[in-house]
Amino acid sequence: RIFPDRTEACRILAAEVAELVRSINNAGRPAVLGLATGRTPLPFYAELIRLHQAGELSFANVISFNLDEYLGLSHGHPESYRTFMERELFSHVDMRPENINIPNGNPDDISARCAAYEKAIRDAGGIDFQLLGIGRTGHIGFNEPGSPRDSRTRQVELDPITREDAAPSFGGLEHVPTHAISMGCGTILEARKIALLAWGDGKASIVKEALTGPITDQVSASFLQEHPDATFYLDAEAGSEL
Numbered sequence: 001r002i003f004p005d006r007t008e009a010c011r012i013l014a015a016e017v018a019e020l021v022r023s024i025n026n027a028g029r030p031a032v033l034g035l036a037t038g039r040t041p042l043p044f045y046a047e048l049i050r051l052h053q054a055g056e057l058s059f060a061n062v063i064s065f066n067l068d069e070y071l072g073l074s075h076g077h078p079e080s081y082r083t084f085m086e087r088e089l090f091s092h093v094d095m096r097p098e099n100i101n102i103p104n105g106n107p108d109d110i111s112a113r114c115a116a117y118e119k120a121i122r123d124a125g126g127i128d129f130q131l132l133g134i135g136r137t138g139h140i141g142f143n144e145p146g147s148p149r150d151s152r153t154r155q156v157e158l159d160p161i162t163r164e165d166a167a168p169s170f171g172g173l174e175h176v177p178t179h180a181i182s183m184g185c186g187t188i189l190e191a192r193k194i195a196l197l198a199w200g201d202g203k204a205s206i207v208k209e210a211l212t213g214p215i216t217d218q219v220s221a222s223f224l225q226e227h228p229d230a231t232f233y234l235d236a237e238a239g240s241e242l
């Protein structure tokens, strides 16, 4: 779906997500949202906050799972995804802290923590709605080229392009972590509904590749072609090569 601009795209998607949360809550169970970070979801989170403030969306009965987290950042680091989520969404809405799940970026036992994250998603009943951005390498979460279709939550090594893209916000490449914990492609593809957001010229060619190119582990977003309910929400620039 191509919209004139990102504000309009986020207004429509946020209204759809609010409706989904309400209908799941009305059916008597918590709604499970998979959340993303990066610059892309910022106008979407702003719109969710607006709906919350307008009394149209409560997060009191929402469980969230974030896609990924950098490994090794200190607690409260401004670039950690936990800090990002607090700043951009959670501190503005009525999420219950115990319902917030973000991979631990300083785990004692990485594989045990990753397995526990997968189990927590299963125990919550699976993800109802998963939000995604897309990296220049075609990654979703931090599933860099070579990530298998059936990969699960695990430690990943960041692609040099991804680290380069993150360098300005970290104040230099040498400060960008080399590794992260990310949900796998298999974890993401099990979400019942998926929305991938992309804005601007810089995303146009990777969006085209993901949507119309071969389905390959070299572009993990291309796996979405096989998902029964995945939609790309694009502005005119990101959709310009389609």
Ligand code: GLP
Residues within 6 Å of the ligand: 036, 037, 038, 039, 040, 041, 067, 068, 132, 133, 134, 135, 136, 140, 141, 142, 162
């Ligand atoms: C990071 C995140 C991804 C995000 C990507 C694009 O790699 N792990 O989830 O989609 O960056 O970032 P941006 O939205 O800032 O372009």
